Amino acid sequence: MKTFIRLTICLLTLSVYAQKDLEKELDTIVTVEQAEKFLVNKKSRKNKILIFNEEKHKTKLATKLLSTSVGSTEVVKSEFTTTHYKVIDKTDERHYRISYIFFDGNALDATQIVEYKNEIFKSYEEGISFDDLAKRYSMDKNAKRGGDSGWLKEGSLPVEVEEQAFNLDNKLDTLYTIRVPESNGFYIVLKTERIKKIKEIKVLKVIAK
Incomplete structure (x- = not known):
């Protein structure tokens, strides 16, 4: 003991x-x-x-x-x-938050992407939520979240997308399109939040x- x-x-x-x-x-x-x-x-x-x-x-x-x-x-x-x-x-640091629908131009031809884009814009104008549209059309893994990116800082998405996300002239709840030539990607973006500094x-x- x-x-x-x-x-x-x-x-x-x-x-x-x-x-x-x-x-x-x-x-x-x-x-x-x-x-x-x-x-x-x-x-x-x-x-x-x-x-x-x-x-x-x-x-x-x-x-x-x-x-x-x-x-x-x-x-x-x-x-x-x-x-x-x-x-x-x-x-x-400055963070942005958007919702987006992504099309892979390597898997879809340009004609099909344009057709989808027109359908999405028309549906959004008629009151269909972007959340539902993203779940239906987007080829990105965040489609299940309604295309929500969450709060992101610079360097998280392609530079072409971030230039528009940080552009103060782009109004909230307005759709705009972005093409990323390097990856042949096509985005329909909805700006959901204003730029915000977030502590990390x-x-x-x-x-x-």
Whole structure:
């Protein structure tokens, strides 16, 4: 019994020292590059860099981390593990949100695309929701969401699409068409939101036993 108690105390002591060593190591990490190097050295699938966006992530943890400054750490303890979340980067970038219907010009000929485009414009003017039209016509994987892109930042979609998404002259709830020559893609776009700056953070997640 005494041996068991000594062993338990020894393990607890080692765990405490390990935690302190980890905390000291995390204190030295102040950039994304250092966090990436840390992950390479640790070689654990559980440790990773997470991205939290104030529009997409509404959990208590995400909300708390988004309200803190770069360098802040949140520690979450469970029965078997202690998880450290350290904010290593914070940005406040322009985002856009649109809904779109996509046609692959490599799978459909131009005549068919024009025919579909005319049908869509006519149906939209007659009051058919864009959501329903996207589900019916779009060849993109987001068709099931009614063509909604969600909030995106620059570099997420082809440059031709983003030029129009960021164009302040394009009015909300108005359809416009875009052709992407490089991929032979064709888009019918509905601007659903005004340009908005959205806070986003990168968080180093480290799990310790």
